Amino acid sequence: MDVATLKLLLQLLPRLPMIARVAIFHMLQMSPSSKYVDLKTELTVTLIRSFLTPSKPMSISDTQSLLNRDPGIKGRIWVAKYTAPAPKETSIRDVVIRAIENMRQPASDGSPLPPLKNVDWSDVVPVEAEWTGYRAGATPQSILPSITEAEKYAEMMKEVKNRTTVLYLHGGAYYLMDPFTYRPTTKLLTKLIGGRCYSVRYRLAPQNPFPAALIDALLSYLNLLYPPLGAFHEAVKPEDIVFSGDSAGGNLCMALTQLLLEFKRTNTKIQWFGQEVDVPLPAGLALSSPWLDLTHSSPSCKTNAEFDYLPMLQGLDKVPRPSCAAWPANPPRKVLYCADALITHPLVTLLTARSWEGCPPVYISCGWELLADEDKYMAAKLHADKVPVVFEEYEGMPHCFPMIFKGSPMSVRCLDAWTEFTTDVVEKGPGSVESAFRTIKARTMKEMDIDPSGLSPYTEEELRERLRGLRRERAPPAQATGDVAAKL
Known part of the structure; x- marks a missing residue:
């Protein structure tokens, strides 16, 4: 043993x-x-x-x-490690900060917003990633050949069957996990779509709070669109790219998209290695159990506890975590991911975004989990804003179930829908997506249509009143992004 x-x-x-x-x-x-x-x-x-x-x-x-350990690479997978360089220009950081300031929600009484305090405005740094593809001729015990990363990329591309490129942003509550822990997922996605994944190693909290991860995601997307000198890949067209992620990674996909929509609204361009560039929208987004309300205050965070492994916030602080170099932060804050004042910002808690008009098509799957209500609200909001959306609720399933119960009928059904959407939105175009809302019944796998008019569990005003109540209490849920599950 x-x-x-x-x-x-x-x-x-x-x-x-x-x-x-x-x-x-x-x-x-x-x-x-x-x-x-x-x-x-x-x-x-x-x-x-x-x-x-x-x-x-x-x-x-x-x-x-304990959890952020590289298990090594073996099996039917190509992995080519690449580091996207940071440009000398500070434009990426500047436009993100400006968007954060511009998108702050006004006070309910109309009073001026106070200046933001204790915000770590992260610098732009090089961002590592893993190009991932399916290696059909390998065995489960195969290791990668002893060749350069560029040569591994070239070998991977020999097996890529179509132009679909997934920009994958992993889950982990914004403080855990890594592209290497998601290799089984990205391998399976590339097998099913016949394309490739670019899995990003964005900076983690609490050491690197918001907007570090968002800056890294934006730089990674620009790297795909406008490859710097020395990149393995040729320029990828935006219509060939799908943002995909689970849990916190789903949040980051939506935050990046909302940021791009803000760029579009304000006609923002970015200085990128000596040239001024636009940042177009991708073909679509495909999300598994996205974490869209960082206050963790939706009703399903209590009512669905029996079906999920994510712990409710109540009782998490009965035994406090030991102090360490990473936490508590200095200056102190309650929220692991961001400054406390930003927890309800539209680029953090995505439910508070005023508009998704112009967003590309979105696929969302969830189970009977703590995050179900926020995912339903987002699907209804996207539909109201004329965004093509496919929403699937899987009866009785927990958070991110396709990654945990691989091979189960519900997981196979979900991954088929996820990857079919991904390939269709690229190969057939965004116009091919027709909005659909359905529940997949447990055991029978029967599909039941959902009326989108009754999908959202609460109205926008009810949401905003609940969040105002949290602000009045001056106590966002302690360590909401730290003590919720590692898979969030």
Whole structure:
């Protein structure tokens, strides 16, 4: 028995009574989930939840060290590592800061907005990424050949079947995970779409708070559109690019898109390696369980707790995390991802964006999870703003289920829809997307149409009143972006 297996068994040992209880309640059809999912799924969700709410939580630094580890590259996958250089111009940083300032929501009483304090206006830095493609001729144990990264990219491109390019932004609550932890996902996506993924290693909080990740995402997109000297790839047309991501990565995809819409509204151009460039919109967005409300205050954050492994905020601070070099921050703040004053900003909590007019088509999938309400609200808002949107709700499923239950009927169905949208929006064009709203029933896989007029669980005014209430309390949920699950 290897050390890793022994450690896992030791961690499972004190959970045996919980496992037995869940199994008994499931077999007796006495648990809410038993009507919708099999025993393996319910046990997996329960175990993940228990690991995310330990009696002795680790520090932020220790959690990052534990989970942000490169497992190595093997199997049917091409990975070519590339670092997009940072231009000498500060234009990227300047336009992002200007957009953040311009998009701040006015006070409800009409009073002038106070100046932003304690905001770390991040510099523009080189951004690493992984070009990923499917390697059909390899075996599960194959390793990459000992050639240069540029040569690996060239070999990968020999197996790319179409022009679809996915700009992938990973999940992890903005403080965890990495492109290397998402290689199984990007490998599967490239296999199904026949294209390639550009998986971005954006800077993580709390060490690099908002807008660092947004700046990195923008630089990565510009790198695809306008390759600097030494890039592996030729210029990629915007109509061949799809933004894709899960959870926090879905948030970042939407934030980048809203930023591009703001550029369009203000006719903003960017200085990029000595030339002035436009930043056009991509072909579309394909998102899995996007995290769109960083206040974590939607009703489903409580009502869907039985079906999800994400922990509710209530009770997360009963045992505080140990202090470390990364957290608490200096100057102090409550929110891991951003300055407290920015938690409801339209580029942070995307539900507060006033308009999505002109946004390219969007695919959103979610389960019966804590984030379901915010995803439904966003789908309804996009539809109201005349954006083509495909929304799919998977009955009884938890957060980011396609990455966890690979091979299950619901996951296969979701990935098929996700990748079909991705290829269609590129190969057939954005005009080929017709809005659709549906629930996929558990066990039977039957599709049920949803009336978009009744999709949103709350109105825009109810949303804004709830967020105003949070501001009046002067207490955004403590560590909302840090103590929510690693897969957020």
